[in-house]
Amino acid sequence: MSTIALKVNGKDVSTEVEDRALLVELIREELKLTGTHVGCDTSQCGACVVHVDGVAMKSCTMFAVQANGADVRTIEGVAEGDALHPMQAAFAEHHGLQCGFCTPGMVMTAIDMVRRLGNDLDEATIRHELEGNICRCTGYQNIVKAIKAGASAMAS
Amino acid sequence: MYETSYHRPSSLADAASLLANASDGRLIAGGQTLIPTMKQRLAAPSDLVDVAGIAEMKSIAVEGDTVSIGAACTHSDVATSDAVRGAIPGLAELAGMIGDPAVRHRGTLGGSLANNDPAADYPAVVLALGATIHTDRRQIAAADFFDGMFSTSLEDGEIVTRVVFPIPEKSAYAKFRNPASGYAMAGVFVARMKDGAVRVGVTGASGNGVFRSAEIEKALLDSWSPAAIEPLTISAEDMLSDIHGSAAYRANLVKVMAKRAVAAIA
Structure with a gap:
């Protein structure tokens, strides 16, 4: 067991975890932030993507102790109060989801995409950049539209 | 777990x-x-x-005719480094083709090499460029480092600290991804060194892990063009054969990827 201290969605968290506990287990089971999903548990699907120190990572393939001292942001932490993050709003506007299971990971990946590549993303880039996020409903068409619009909206 | x-x-x-x-x-x-x-x-x-937090294993620097990269640098660090992109664009390109964006934010150069997965990308560039692997005990030439599938010449407890890559005149990498896993079914790194030598590293295809293709090197030395590779028949002996592709299929993929890599910088 290790005692770790980190920030999650801006709040200080100090807790004891088993060294083998995954970051996603801490997020979902201890902190009860169940917006972050576990789809494949084999780092393929991206449903568990969160931001660690501002960078997208798969929380199913990282130990909670490795996030000691880090600033973690989950899907619950991207909106400003009742105002959705522009990327969340774009997913709603363009219906970038079918069952919704992959959506938190898609949104977190999309925000990271904008951080790295800027606000003007073309369709080919978005599709390529989504290689680590799987939508089992295969609803990519609207996901791509939503990310393109959300990326633009993040500029304003 | x-x-x-x-x-x-x-x-x-x-x-x-x-x-x-x-x-x-x-x-x-x-x-x-x-x-x-x-x-x-x-x-x-x-x-x-x-070892991800050890500062001396995280730097990237161009030193003379080499690029020195800390073993704890992530694939994303290497892919986006101005120093690497300027000196060895083929290496930056290869790093940016590993896994997916989130995986590249965590996976490291040293980890990939120490694991020596037969379908990993980094072994191809390390062997092709004749890089030197620095550890906490010694320096190992790439030719002596890889020792068959998932096996290296690292001793118990030996830590890869840094990899030093000679800067080639030009280089490029092409790979055919397994559509499900994203791992290379054949990945070929081609390089023309500053002394005119041609070196070609192949990953993903052989059951013995990464190897250099003497026949492709010879063909490219005679003429640096995709056409020079066209007449070759790559031997299927030692190639992996599984549900994703037969040995003969992989042997042909090596040729196709070599041609694509050369075409990218011809």
Whole structure:
């Protein structure tokens, strides 16, 4: 067991975890932030993507102790109060989801995409950049539209 | 996953001693291979020694005719480094083709090399450019480092600290991804060195892991063009054969990827 201290969605968290506990287990089971999903548990699907120190990572393939001292942001932490993050709003506007299971990971990946590549993303880039996020409903068409619009909206 | 004890040393010396004192210790950096392996209970280390935070293993620098990259640099660090993109664009390009964006944010150069997965990308560029692997004990030439599938010449507890790549005149990498896993079914790194030598590293295809293709090197030395590779028949002997592709299929993929890599910088 290790005692770790980190920030999650801006709040200080100090807790004891088993060294083998995954970051996603801490997020979902201890902190009860169940917006972050576990789809494949084999780092393929991206449903568990969160931001660690501002960078997208798969929380199913990282130990909670490795996030000691880090600033973690989950899907619950991207909106400003009742105002959705522009990327969340774009997913709603363009219906970038079918069952919704992959959506938190898609949104977190999309925000990271904008951080790295800027606000003007073309369709080919978005599709390529989504290689680590799987939508089992295969609803990519609207996901791509939503990310393109959300990326633009993040500029304003 | 079985229980384990996690350590995060801040120096190389501390990492080495933690590893030496563990009953069955393993290094971890990005953990993008080790954590899935532990989940499947194919690995059950008593101790994990995390080297991702060791400062001296994280820098990237152009030094004379070489690029020196810390073993704890992530694939994303290498892919986006101005120094690497300027000196060896083929290497930056290769790093940006590993896994997916989130995996590239954690997986590391040293971890990939120490694991020596036969379908990993980095072994192709390390062998092709004749890089030197620096450890906490010695320096190992790429030609002496890779030792067959998932095997290297690293000793127990030896820590890869840095890799030094000679800067070629030009180089490029092309790979055919397995559509499900994204791993290379054949990945070919071609390089023309500053002394005119041609070196070609092939990953993903052989059951013995990464290798240099003498016949492609010879053909490209005679004429640096995709057409020079066209008449070759790559031997299917030693090639992997599984549900994803037969040995003959992979042998042909090596040729096709070599042609694409050369075409990209012809």
